[in-house]
Amino acid sequence: xxxxxxxxxxxxxxxxxxxxxxxxxxxxxxxxxxxxxxxxxxxxxxxxxxxxxxxxxxxxxxxxxxxxxxxxxxxxxxxxxxxxxxxxxxxxxxxxxxxxxxxxxxxxxxxxxxxxxxxxxxxxxxxxxxxxxxxxxxxxxxxxxxxxxxxxxxxxxxxxxxxxxxxxxxxxxxxxxxxxxxxxxxxxxxxxxxxxxxxxxxxxxxxxxxxxxxxxxxxxxxxxxxxxxxxxxxxxxxxxxxxxxxxxxxxxxxxxxxxxxxxxxxxxxxxxxxxxxxxxxxxxxxxxxxxxxxxxxxxxxxxxxxxxxxxxxxxxxxxxxxxxxxxxxxxxxxxxxxxxxxxxxxxxxxxxxxxxxxxxx
Numbered sequence: 184x185x186x187x188x189x190x191x192x193x194x195x196x197x198x199x200x201x202x203x204x205x206x207x208x209x210x211x212x213x214x215x216x217x218x219x220x221x222x223x224x225x226x227x228x229x230x231x232x233x234x235x236x237x238x239x240x241x242x243x244x245x246x247x248x249x250x251x252x253x254x255x256x257x258x259x260x261x262x263x264x265x266x267x268x269x270x271x272x273x274x275x276x277x278x279x280x281x282x283x284x285x286x287x288x289x290x291x292x293x294x295x296x297x298x299x300x301x302x303x304x305x306x307x308x309x310x311x312x313x314x315x316x317x318x319x320x321x322x323x324x325x326x327x328x329x330x331x332x333x334x335x336x337x338x339x340x341x342x343x344x345x346x347x348x349x350x351x352x353x354x355x356x357x358x359x360x361x362x363x364x365x366x367x368x369x370x371x372x373x374x375x376x377x378x379x380x381x382x383x384x385x386x387x388x389x390x391x392x393x394x395x396x397x398x399x400x401x402x403x404x405x406x407x408x409x410x411x412x413x414x415x416x417x418x419x420x421x422x423x424x425x426x427x428x429x430x431x432x433x434x435x436x437x438x439x440x441x442x443x444x445x446x447x448x449x450x451x452x453x454x455x456x457x458x459x460x461x462x463x464x465x466x467x468x469x470x471x472x473x474x475x476x477x478x479x480x481x482x483x484x485x486x487x488x489x490x491x492x493x494x495x496x497x498x499x500x501x502x503x504x505x506x507x508x509x510x511x512x513x514x515x516x517x518x519x520x521x522x523x524x525x526x527x528x529x530x531x532x533x534x535x536x537x538x539x540x541x542x543x544x
Contacts (some may be wrong), residue, residue, distance in 0.1 A: 190233045190279035192272045193240060199272035203280050212273055224250060235259040235275075236291040244293045245263040256291040257282055267360075292421060301387065301413035305406070305457065308380050315373040318366050325363060325539035329354045341370055349392050392521070393417030401472075401486060402465030402510050410458055411514060419519055425512035432459045434508040450504055459507070466506035470494060486513075 188207065192199040193407070198220040202211035217225055229252050234240050236256040244254040255506055257279065265278035282288055291456040294302075316337070322344050323333050331347055333340045345367055347353040347359055355363065388394035388409055393418075397408035422428045429435060439446045473487045483491070486509070494502035517524055 188231045189229050190276045193237060194412050199276045200278055201276035207280060207284055208352050209277055209280060215390060233257060233279045235262055241294045241299060254293065256293060257288055258291060261288050298413050298416055301409060304380060304384060305410050308377060311373050311377050315370055318370050322363060322366055322484060364486055393518060396517045397514055398519060400513055402469040403454060405463040407465055410461060414455060414458060417518060425515040428515040429508045429511040432462060432511050434459060434511055435503065462507040462510055464502045466510055469506060470503055477499040
């Protein structure tokens with residue numbers, strides 16, 4: 184029997200599928216193991232598979248694409264509204280069939296193996312950074328309990344604590360010194376691993392034209408460029424415009440409107456939290472530079488001058504969010520046109536194109 188559409192509720196070892204006919208009516212429901220799930224598609228001709236964009240979804244989407252089956256990944260947050268009554272695996276699979284019929288839900292693009300590997304490097308770096316921060320904070324707490332004030336800053340703090348551990352006159356007890364020295368060694372090892380990973384990211388960025396283009400934008404560094412390429416593959420054609428791209432990061436205000444009243448609140452903070460954080464930090468660095476440049480008598484470019492005007496009208500945090508939104512739109516434009524920031528974009532003259540087409544006809 185040939186199925187038109189199959190909805191799959193993914194899991195680690197148990198997969199629930201719902202089969203629908205050409206009229207989107209459920210006709211079958213199966214609960215399969217991993218081995219049965221792989222064999223099931225080998226014996227059927229399926230036109231479309233619908234899944235949630237969750238863990239392992241991109242792997243199964245690539246596997247089904249190799250079988251010649253179209254796959255549509257839907258955002259998991261939008262599927263819950265279609266679940267009727269109790270939440271079960273079978274109900275989730277039927278909800279996927281209903282959500283797939285909604286044209287307003289934009290499917291998630293299937294990521295390649297290289298994209299997910301690059302995202303994995305960023306996640307590993309974030310884990311190492313959080314572990315390093317936890318170790319430093321723990322040592323600061325120990326020193327504070329023994330009356331030792333540690334200066335602010337990760338690097339200066341670790342250096343001060345290292346000197347205190349080798350100083351026999353410091354107030355740190357001998358009972359805990361050996362364990363704290365092990366923490367210092369762990370912090371140094373994590374720093375070496377982070378530096379090595381950043382070297383790998385630098386080598387990858389040099390080989391990627393999209394990363395090279397993004398690195399020309401003020402406030403966009405190595406981490407932002409490689410993370411954005413990992414999320415989008417350097418292709419932004421599936422976004423409607425630059426504002427849509429900025430809203431994908433959650434950098435647009437929430438809206439609560441009814442009738443003639445329209446209320447705009449704080450930024451929505453939806454989308455990729457990691458990329459939004461990187462763009463915001465980049466915006467803060469761009470905001471910090473103009474004040475130093477003005478003191479030195481340097482001339483500001485248009486982007487930094489605009490950021491200073493926004494900061495003068497509101498405050499630093501709002502200006503940083505506004506600048507992060509603008510940086511996201513600039514990233515969209517550079518990726519769309521494949522040109523570096525500041526370079527003129529040569530666009531074809533549509534009027535000349537129409538004239539040439541008319542002459543040719």
